[in-house]
Amino acid sequence: MMRIATSLRLLPSLLTLAWRNLWRNHRRTLVMLSAIALGVWAMIFMTAMMRGMIDQMVQNGLATLPGHAQIHHPDFVRDPSVVNRFAEPGGELLAALEQPPVTAWAARLRVPAVVASEYASRGVTLLGVDPAAEAALGSLPGELVAGRALQGPADAGVVLGESLAQRLETAVGRRVVLMSQDPDNDVADRGARVVGIYRGRLEGDEERFAYTGRDSLQALLGVEGEVTEAAMNGPDYRRVVAWLPDIRRAAGASLSVQPWQTLNPFLASMLGLQDGYALVFMLVVFLVLSFGLVNTLVMAVFERTRELGLIQALGMRPGLILLLILMESLWLLLLGLALGNALALATLWPLRDGLDLSAVAAGLEMMAMGTTLYPLLELSDMAMASAVVVGLGLLASLLPAWRASRLAPVVALARD
Amino acid sequence: MLVSLAGPAVGAPEEDASARRDDSTGTGSEAAGLSADTGAPSTATDLDAADIVRRAMDHYRGLSSRARMTMTIHRPDWERSLSLDAWTRGDDHTLVRVTAPARDAGNATLTVEGNMWTWSPGINRVIKIPSSMMNQNWMGSDFSNKDVSKDAALVDEYDHRLLDRERHEGQTVYVIESVPHEEAAVVWGREVLRIRADWVLLEQRFYDQAGALVKTLVSRDIRVMDGRPVAAVMRMGRVDRPGEWTELHTRDVDFDIALSDSLFTLSSLRNPRQ
Numbered sequence: 035m036m037r038i039a040t041s042l043r044l045l046p047s048l049l050t051l052a053w054r055n056l057w058r059n060h061r062r063t064l065v066m067l068s069a070i071a072l073g074v075w076a077m078i079f080m081t082a083m084m085r086g087m088i089d090q091m092v093q094n095g096l097a098t099l100p101g102h103a104q105i106h107h108p109d110f111v112r113d114p115s116v117v118n119r120f121a122e123p124g125g126e127l128l129a130a131l132e133q134p135p136v137t138a139w140a141a142r143l144r145v146p147a148v149v150a151s152e153y154a155s156r157g158v159t160l161l162g163v164d165p166a167a168e169a170a171l172g173s174l175p176g177e178l179v180a181g182r183a184l185q186g187p188a189d190a191g192v193v194l195g196e197s198l199a200q201r202l203e204t205a206v207g208r209r210v211v212l213m214s215q216d217p218d219n220d221v222a223d224r225g226a227r228v229v230g231i232y233r234g235r236l237e238g239d240e241e242r243f244a245y246t247g248r249d250s251l252q253a254l255l256g257v258e259g260e261v262t263e264a265a266m267n268g269p270d271y272r273r274v275v276a277w278l279p280d281i282r283r284a285a286g287a288s289l290s291v292q293p294w295q296t297l298n299p300f301l302a303s304m305l306g307l308q309d310g311y312a313l314v315f316m317l318v319v320f321l322v323l324s325f326g327l328v329n330t331l332v333m334a335v336f337e338r339t340r341e342l343g344l345i346q347a348l349g350m351r352p353g354l355i356l357l358l359i360l361m362e363s364l365w366l367l368l369l370g371l372a373l374g375n376a377l378a379l380a381t382l383w384p385l386r387d388g389l390d391l392s393a394v395a396a397g398l399e400m401m402a403m404g405t406t407l408y409p410l411l412e413l414s415d416m417a418m419a420s421a422v423v424v425g426l427g428l429l430a431s432l433l434p435a436w437r438a439s440r441l442a443p444v445v446a447l448a449r450d
Numbered sequence: 451m452l453v454s455l456a457g458p459a460v461g462a463p464e465e466d467a468s469a470r471r472d473d474s475t476g477t478g479s480e481a482a483g484l485s486a487d488t489g490a491p492s493t494a495t496d497l498d499a500a501d502i503v504r505r506a507m508d509h510y511r512g513l514s515s516r517a518r519m520t521m522t523i524h525r526p527d528w529e530r531s532l533s534l535d536a537w538t539r540g541d542d543h544t545l546v547r548v549t550a551p552a553r554d555a556g557n558a559t560l561t562v563e564g565n566m567w568t569w570s571p572g573i574n575r576v577i578k579i580p581s582s583m584m585n586q587n588w589m590g591s592d593f594s595n596k597d598v599s600k601d602a603a604l605v606d607e608y609d610h611r612l613l614d615r616e617r618h619e620g621q622t623v624y625v626i627e628s629v630p631h632e633e634a635a636v637v638w639g640r641e642v643l644r645i646r647a648d649w650v651l652l653e654q655r656f657y658d659q660a661g662a663l664v665k666t667l668v669s670r671d672i673r674v675m676d677g678r679p680v681a682a683v684m685r686m687g688r689v690d691r692p693g694e695w696t697e698l699h700t701r702d703v704d705f706d707i708a709l710s711d712s713l714f715t716l717s718s719l720r721n722p723r724q
Contacts, residue, residue: 148582152637152658155585190633208659211635213581220565221581223635 052361066330067370073323074374077419081312085410088308094235095301100173101265102274108290116145117217119260130284135277139266140167143251147214149244151202158244162251181206181230189247191229195240199231216255224254316422324430331434342438343446352439359435367427371420385409499610499626502645507605509649512705514539519700523591526693543714560719569719576716592686592696607634622647648679663689675703
């Protein structure tokens with residue numbers, strides 16, 4: 035007890051001593067400092083980049099899914115056909131969807147269909163939508179390259195993806211034939227004019243999704259007033275669980291309400307994977323750093339063997355010597371952390387509007403990403419990087435510090 | 451284009467044609483009965499054109515028919531022929547069976563009111579053709595499933611206009627442009643029909659919406675079968691692939707025969723009785 039109290043009392047002096055020791059060989063210290071700063075920068079910067087990528091994948095996935103949660107007929111997920119439909123939300127459910135925390139919602143008719151032109155026909159997912167509601171949900175394709183958007187739920191025109199239109203050899207103003215099946219499995223088809231062509235977030239989407247007015251698709255399939263899917267957004271996609279039970283209650287037992295994590299488990303697992311990945315990455319970077327750190331301290335102790343022997347002979351206890359070496363390490367680590375964090379912030383700041391990666395767009399496409407990468411810096415990542423560096427850094431310094439404290443004064447003084 | 455599968459039946463009595471026109475379409479029948487002789491070039495109107503097409507369609511199929519045909523599918527590096535038996539009744543009932551070669555014999559297709567089922571003895575099952583497959587080839591030919599099942603569409607879902615008159619083997623030929631309605635389930639920009647005064651469809655041209663010719667159905671070898679002039683050979687081919695075509699040779703055909711209701715049913719598809 036006495037000893038610990040003494041140590042604490044001596045701590046300010048030890049810190050001063052450690053600080054001065056650090057700058058006795060300032061070149062070595064600066065080299066080590068820059069190594070730590072670079073390591074910390076890598077931890078934070080790369081993690082922010084990875085988080086940005088994953089976040090974008092999830093956002094893209096949610097825009098395509100769409101929504102943070104969806105309402106279906108209980109059999110729809112197993113058999114996504116118009117047979118498994120339900121009446122457009124009304125009453126209690128409508129009230130729940132119209133108020134916070136739901137920020138936007140849209141009821142849509144989603145059916146497998148074929149789009150045929152004079153030259154080809156392609157299987158697509160045909161979405162009968164209310165354009166205004168979908169726009170609020172953010173689920174409409176990003177960019178219109180030709181023609182116009184759908185003008186309302188009654189719009190009988192069809193909006194196709196750019197690459198689908200190319201495959202069909204059709205264009206804005208031409209007619210295509212939409213074919214699907216009505217609830218009795220009879221063929222339902224009609225001509226529809228291509229009113230717009232969109233460029234999807236991903237090229238795959240362009241060939242997958244075709245859009246038409248909800249009312250006109252309902253009329254084609256003979257299911258007026260009914261939809262197959264209602265999608266909604268909340269304030270934050272990570273915290274759907276908070277408000278989903280209310281919607282579930284309002285929807286009643288006859289409808290299935292599922293969060294995006296259930297509807298797209300792949301996306302959910304990507305988020306979980308990211309946390310693990312960040313930690314592993316930081317540990318690997320630290321492992322490389324720790325060799326340099328330990329080496330620096332071992333050298334510092336080796337050079338000062340005589341001196342350490344002397345102060346021990348003058349009455350400094352081994353415990354304080356151990357503490358002194360640890361303090362030197364701590365200064366080094368804290369300085370490195372501060373520099374590294376500052377460096378990371380300084381490099382991430384210019385990238386806040388996104389990093390243009392269109393040169394490698396094809397590769398990103400395979401990862402379901404767009405061509406602009408928005409780094410996502412999270413405080414928890416900075417904290418984790420700092421904790422890893424300080425905690426494990428001190429742990430790694432224990433060995434040289436312990437060896438310094440175990441020097442026999444006579445042997446140490448005899449060395450020249 | 452069931453037309454072609456059913457065998458071009460022509461020359462049904464005029465009152466039959468008028469009667470069927472009335473009950474099958476219910477619209478546009480205000481067009482005065484137009485006979486081949488009275489239609490004067492100078493007074494031809496749009497309604498006349500619609501009437502000519504309707505007449506030709508009615509006459510292709512008759513009230514009912516039974517035909518024996520050979521379908522030849524030609525490709526640059528191979529060719530194969532199927533023998534078919536085909537029954538039709540009205541606008542929307544058709545049954546086609548393959549009788550040869552042995553490998554394909556027994557395959558059958560039934561269409562009733564726009565829906566289509568196939569029967570394959572090899573797998574012993576009736577399959578309903580889903581909408582997604584309606585644009586695919588019918589038995590590997592240049593006819594699509596839709597061509598086979600959508601028969602009456604040409605009459606009702608298009609606006610018809612008389613473009614011109616020509617002469618063919620001493621008879622008047624009406625050149626008619628048919629433009630599909632806005633919401634018609636037709637991909638073509640327009641079709642041009644050549645219909646002879648005895649209601650034989652000589653040619654059907656399919657244009658895309660930019661005005662380019664995509665495929666043609668051409669009749670030749672018109673001869674009298676069961677008392678009516680019939681195109682014994684009809685060829686469907688893509689313009690951009692001259693080496694690929696499908697020909698239907700009608701060997702013999704009987705018109706306006708009695709066919710039982712049970713013929714156009716799934717059980718009849720499964721268990722041939724004829």
